[in-house]
Amino acid sequence: MADFPFDVVGFDLDGTLLDTSGDLTAAVNHALESAGRPPLTVEQVRPMIGGGSRHMLAQGMAATGRCSEAELDVLQRRLLDHYEANIAVTTAPFPHALDAMDALATRGVKLGIVTNKNERLARKVLGELGLTERFGAILGGDTLGPGRSKPKPDPILAMVERCGGGRAAFVGDSIYDTTAARAAGVPSVAVSFGFLQQPIEELGADAVIDSYAELVPTLERL
Structure with missing residues (x-):
């Protein structure tokens, strides 16, 4: 487990970790x-x-x-x-997302959230789903102040720092995610099942997964 290539893995929320x-x-x-x-x-x-x-x-x-x-x-x-x-009436993690997070935690990886959702709402939905304690950092679009949300790299860099630093990767479903990750010098993984605003190939991610069952092997290859 010690040779896993990443110390921190961050996730976008809407359309990436949760189907909201x-x-x-x-x-x-x-x-x-x-x-x-x-x-x-x-x-x-x-x-x-x-x-x-x-x-x-x-x-x-x-x-x-x-x-x-x-x-x-x-x-x-x-x-x-x-x-x-009405924040968690139908909202739920995407299939296999919890298993993937468990597998990363077993490998000693710290997990974080970087979303453009207001931080208070992000924490509320994670809390109602019983997921808050899984994350070492939760940053919303308003956490760092005006003009510092994705696609700026600032929240990803802050997430990595709050999770203890080290080599990081970021998982998302939009150009906001891949642009922010690239600017932060962090490899990105795009989820093909997310709330895509354009063809997945145009996001410029370092890897694409079609299911969370593919996340850990994909990160190992990165």
């Missing part, structure tokens, strides 16, 4: 309904996830008509209130 698409779609539709807009399907919302709640809502509003910044301010608050109150 159902609960996020419900929150988006709650905001849209309050503005008199038609609802969107999970399939429509899934590619909108990853850049934070305002980005997701702005795309949802654009799909159903125009929207001013002032209206976005009001609707984002409605979205977040609904989401926080």
Whole structure:
């Protein structure tokens, strides 16, 4: 176990570690309904996830008509209130994710979370799923302050430091993840089952997995 190539493995949250698409779609539709807009399907919302709640809502509003910044301010608050109150209705880890985390922990690897979700909401959903204690660091899009979330490398570098340092890898599903990892000098693994906004080949990841059953062997090859 001592020769495992990584000391720290970080994960994006939405679309990477957790399938949050159902609960996020419900929150988006709650905001849209309050503005008199038609609802969107999970399939429509899934590619909108990853850049934070305002980005997701702005795309949802654009799909159903125009929207001013002032209206976005009001609707984002409605979205977040609904989401926080219903944060883990359908949300669950992707298949084999817990087994992969167990296998990494057995090898002495420290685990971290770097998400563009608000840190308080990230901690809430992880807490409701009983996962918080698995992670040595949990960083949200607001943790380090304005302008320092992914695709900036700052939160990945902070995650590695808070997990004790060493060689790290990062697992994600978006260009935010692979760009941040590359800028941090960290190898990236993309999950093909995530909330992809573009073809997986365009993410520029160092490796791609189709299931969490492939994660540990893939990291060993990296």
